[in-house]
Amino acid sequence: MxxxxxxxxxxxxxxxxxxxxxxxxxxxxxxxxxxxxxxxxxxxxxxxxxxxxxxxxxxxxxxxxxxxxxxxxxxxxxxxxxxxxxxxxxxxxxxxxxxxxxxxxxxxxxxxxxxxxxxxxxxxxxxxxxxxxxxxxxxxxxxxxxxGCNAATGQYMLRPLIAAGVIDLDNIILDLKCAVSGAGRSLKENLLHAELSEGYHAYATGSTHRHLGEFDQEFSQIAGRPVQVQFTPHLIPANRGILGTGYLRGDAAQIHDTLSQAYANEPFVDVLPLGQTPSTRHVRGSNFCHIGVVADRQPDRALVVAALDNLTxxxxxxxxxxxxxxxxxxxxxxxxxxxxxx
Known part of the structure; x- marks a missing residue:
C-alpha cells in the first residue's frame, strides 16, 4: 500500500x-x-x-x-x-x-x-x-x-542509566557540540561563514537552553523525582552532527553493560565496545546513533559519548x-x- x-x-x-x-x-x-x-x-x-x-x-x-x-x-x-x-x-x-x-x-x-x-x-x-x-x-x-536534536542525544546517553539507577542523579554534566544546521536555514549574522568558521563557542549557557525543558520532563519522570542536569551546548563550524559527552559518577563497566542491554535489539542505536568513542563522521547522513563508554582516571567516574546526525x-x-x-x-x-x- x-x-x-x-x-x-x-x-x-x-x-x-x-x-x-x-x-x-x-x-x-x-x-x-x-x-x-x-x-x-x-x-x-x-x-x-x-x-x-x-x-x-x-x-x-x-x-x-x-x-x-x-x-x-x-x-x-x-x-x-x-x-x-x-x-x-x-x-x-x-x-x-x-x-x-x-x-x-x-x-x-x-x-x-x-x-x-x-x-x-x-x-x-x-x-x-x-x-x-x-x-x-x-x-x-x-x-x-x-x-529536540540535543535532547535526543542526551536522552540516548542517559535514559537507560537513570532507569537502572547506576549513576548519581545529582552529578550529571552534559557537554554537547552541535553543528550549525541545527540553527535552521534562515539568515542570521552569527551564522555567516566569516562569523562562525575557525572557532567554536558555548551558547545558551546556564539555564537558558530550551532543551533543558525536555531533559527535566523526561529524566524526572523516569527517576520519579526531580532531576536537573548541568548542560552546555557548543556551536561548531560543521554542517551536520552532534557529539555529546556526559560526565557521570558511576562504574564504567556497569554503565556500559546497562546501555548495551538497553539497546541490544534497537536497529539504529549501537553501543561500541568499552573504551571506544564515536565520531560524528561515522553517522553523517544516517539514522544511526553511536554510543561509547570510557572509564575516567578517577574511581567511580565515567564518560559516556554519543554521536548522531542532527538532521537525520x-x-x-x-x-x-x-x-x-x-x-x-x-x-x-x-x-x-x-x-x-x-
Missing amino acids: TYSIAILGASGYTGAELIRLIAVHSSLKITALGAFSKAGQSVAQVFPHLRHLDLPTLLQIDQIDFANIDLCFCALPHKTSQSVIAALPPDLKVVDLSADFRLRDPDDYEKWYGNKHSALTQQAEAVYGLTEFYRDDIKTARLVAGT KGSSGQALQNANLMLNIEETEGLMMAPLFP
Whole structure:
C-alpha cells in the first residue's frame, strides 16, 4: 500500500532531509509540499540537489487539499506549528518536528518558550517522539511531537542509566557540540561563514537552553523525582552532527553493560565496545546513533559519548521512523542507508 504524504515547511533543512529520505521509501509518496516565502517555486529551484526527483510545486499551506493525505510532516518554525496543526483535519496523522508539542505541561512550555500555548487540545494528545522509548504509544498516536536534536542525544546517553539507577542523579554534566544546521536555514549574522568558521563557542549557557525543558520532563519522570542536569551546548563550524559527552559518577563497566542491554535489539542505536568513542563522521547522513563508554582516571567516574546526525536521527529520520510506526510500516523502511564517508 502506498500512503500520500504532505510536508509543511519543505523549504527548510529538515524539510529537505524528509524529501531525501522519503524519495527512496517504498510505501510513501509525496503528494503536497508547503512553504511560505518560497511558495510557487519548484523543489529544484530551492534545493538543486533534489532536482532529479519528480515532486509537486511548493504551495502556500492554505492552498493544500488535505482530503486525501494520510500523514503530514510539519517541519515549521517553533511557535508556527501550533496554529497550523490546530487547523488541520482532526483525523489527519501528524508528525511535528518543531518544539511546540514536546512539553506536556503548558506552564513548562510558557516558561521555556516565552509565550502561552495556543493549541492546548492538540498538546494534550501529543505523544513524545523519542521512538525507542515511546514506540507503543507512537503506533496509536494521531499527533507525535519530535524531540529536540540535543535532547535526543542526551536522552540516548542517559535514559537507560537513570532507569537502572547506576549513576548519581545529582552529578550529571552534559557537554554537547552541535553543528550549525541545527540553527535552521534562515539568515542570521552569527551564522555567516566569516562569523562562525575557525572557532567554536558555548551558547545558551546556564539555564537558558530550551532543551533543558525536555531533559527535566523526561529524566524526572523516569527517576520519579526531580532531576536537573548541568548542560552546555557548543556551536561548531560543521554542517551536520552532534557529539555529546556526559560526565557521570558511576562504574564504567556497569554503565556500559546497562546501555548495551538497553539497546541490544534497537536497529539504529549501537553501543561500541568499552573504551571506544564515536565520531560524528561515522553517522553523517544516517539514522544511526553511536554510543561509547570510557572509564575516567578517577574511581567511580565515567564518560559516556554519543554521536548522531542532527538532521537525520535528531530530526527528520526520527520523524520518518515514527511515521512508519503510525502507518504500520516496517520501522526501518527508508532509513537503513549507510552513513556518508568520508
